[in-house]
Amino acid sequence: MESIQFKPNELVSIDRPKTNSKVFAHTRWDTIPVAAATLHCAYFFGMFYLFPRVPLWVMLILGFIYAVSISWNINGISHNFIHNPYFRSPLLNRLFSIMESITVGFGQVFYECIHMQHHKGNADRPDDHGDTIDWISIYKHGHDGEAEHPLKYTFGSFFREDPKTVFKELKRKHSREAFWGVFELACFVTTFVILGILNWHYICFLLPFWYFGHCLSYLNGYYRHYGGNPDEPIAWGVSTYGKLYNWTWFYNGYHAEHHFRPKVHWTRMQALRDQIVDQQRRAGVRVIKVPHALGFLDSDLPAADLRQKQRELHSEPAA
Numbered sequence: 289m290e291s292i293q294f295k296p297n298e299l300v301s302i303d304r305p306k307t308n309s310k311v312f313a314h315t316r317w318d319t320i321p322v323a324a325a326t327l328h329c330a331y332f333f334g335m336f337y338l339f340p341r342v343p344l345w346v347m348l349i350l351g352f353i354y355a356v357s358i359s360w361n362i363n364g365i366s367h368n369f370i371h372n373p374y375f376r377s378p379l380l381n382r383l384f385s386i387m388e389s390i391t392v393g394f395g396q397v398f399y400e401c402i403h404m405q406h407h408k409g410n411a412d413r414p415d416d417h418g419d420t421i422d423w424i425s426i427y428k429h430g431h432d433g434e435a436e437h438p439l440k441y442t443f444g445s446f447f448r449e450d451p452k453t454v455f456k457e458l459k460r461k462h463s464r465e466a467f468w469g470v471f472e473l474a475c476f477v478t479t480f481v482i483l484g485i486l487n488w489h490y491i492c493f494l495l496p497f498w499y500f501g502h503c504l505s506y507l508n509g510y511y512r513h514y515g516g517n518p519d520e521p522i523a524w525g526v527s528t529y530g531k532l533y534n535w536t537w538f539y540n541g542y543h544a545e546h547h548f549r550p551k552v553h554w555t556r557m558q559a560l561r562d563q564i565v566d567q568q569r570r571a572g573v574r575v576i577k578v579p580h581a582l583g584f585l586d587s588d589l590p591a592a593d594l595r596q597k598q599r600e601l602h603s604e605p606a607a
Contacts, residue, residue, distance in 0.1 A: 300563050301551060302556050311375060317555050321365045321538055325384070328389040339490045349496040358392050358501025359581065362399070362507050364538040366392065368554045370400040382468070388474035390479050397469035398454045403580050405457070408549055410524040411513040423453070424506075426513050436515055437586060442507040446499060483519040504581060511583025512543040515574040515590040518562055522548050522567055526574045527585075533579045541580070544573045570607055 305315035312318050335350050366388050373381045374377050379511040385396040399549065402423060409422025413433050427551045451473070458466035484491035517523040525543035534541045534557075542557040545564070561568075576586040583589075 289474075298428070300560070302549065302552050302560050302563070305553050305555055311377075311380070313374060313376045314372055314553055314557055321368060321554075322374055322384070325361065325365045325391065326390060328357055328365075329387050330577040331357070332391050335494070336487070336490055339487065339493065347493065349554060351493065355497045355501035355504060357559065358498070359504035360537060361388070361392050362394070362502075362505045363540045363580075364536075366399065367397060367403070367540065368538055370396065370403060372553050373548055385468075386472055386475055390476045392501070393476050393480065394502065395469055395472035395476065397458065397465055397472055398451065401458050401469070402449075408522075409549070410518060410547055412518050415536050423450075424509065426510050435510075438507070438510050439512070441510050442503050445506040446502050464590075507600050508540075508581045511576070511586075514583060515576075516544070517572065517574075520571050522564065523571045523573045524548070526576060526580070528576045528578065529559075530577070530579065543580070544575075548589065 303567060305317075307313075307315050309316050331354065335347070335354060338350065339347060354508045369384065369388070374384065374490055375381045389395045406422050406424055409420055409425055411425045411427065412420050412422050413425070413427045414420050414430075422428070426435040427433065428436070429440070429448075431442075435441075455469065456467055458469050480491060480494075483494070512526055513524070514526065516526045523544060524547040525545075527544040530540040530541060539554045539557040545557055546552070548564065549560055575584055575589070576588070578585050
């Protein structure tokens with residue numbers, strides 16, 4: 289089965305947003321994710337302030353919200369930022385990256401490196417040696433060409449993160465970025481250590497929610513590719529088009545579109561889909577009705593035998 293070919297009159301052309309703002313690089317609409325990230329940072333430190341002042345049951349609710357918001361930030365705000373930095377000023381972009389690293393407890397430069405490797409492999413299946421180009425591919429630790437079990441991927445991927453490999457890749461590309469990557473890690477670790485020194489009960493409370501938040505991010509990532517087609521560029525990702533989800537998660541739902549054209553700004557995702565919707569249908573792009581993190585609730589999860597049949601079709605030589 290051949291990949292979907294675009295006819296000359298079907299070539300994709302999406303204008304990048306332009307602005308005369310002296311602050312924002314692309315559009316003033318980026319004020320929204322920047323403001324959301326700032327509020328998220330304030331929420332992070334606000335939990336520390338509230339911990340000795342409110343009942344435990346209130347803190348448990350706030351902790352759960354923080355966990356969900358880690359995934360929301362990584363997959364919405366931070367994700368869009370690494371593809372299209374919000375500011376004209378390199379200094380503002382650097383400061384924003386450091387703030388994000390502290391807020392979600394994960395270095396943004398390291399995240400960018402991992403994510404760009406993800407786009408190189410696009411959730412590829414293991415080769416004959418069991419390796420994948422995409423370090424976080426859902427197939428990397430699966431069996432017989434199948435995706436790994438969602439629970440194992442969700443709760444185990446956090447412990448598979450390999451900072452040494454990421455650092456080596458950063459250093460190979462640009463030693464300056466490797467420095468900033470380590471600096472961001474040091475910033476968030478130092479922040480957590482200081483919070484622990486000031487109140488060790490609080491850090492013991494925070495860490496499980498921090499871990500759970502990153503697990504939720506992996507869960508989100510799992511269903512952004514589960515049922516997608518690693519052999520068809522336009523169908524690499526899985527999309528979901530609920531308006532509320534996409535408005536609040538900054539169009540994270542348009543994931544098939546994003547993998548097809550990663551540099552398209554989040555405010556242009558609907559325009560991109562409008563251009564390629566016919567080709568997506570021909571390629572069988574998977575669309576789910578629920579937000580990605582709730583993908584396990586979708587009523588049309590692809591069966592293993594159907595996915596095997598699709599792989600066999602793609603492996604057949606063209607006539």
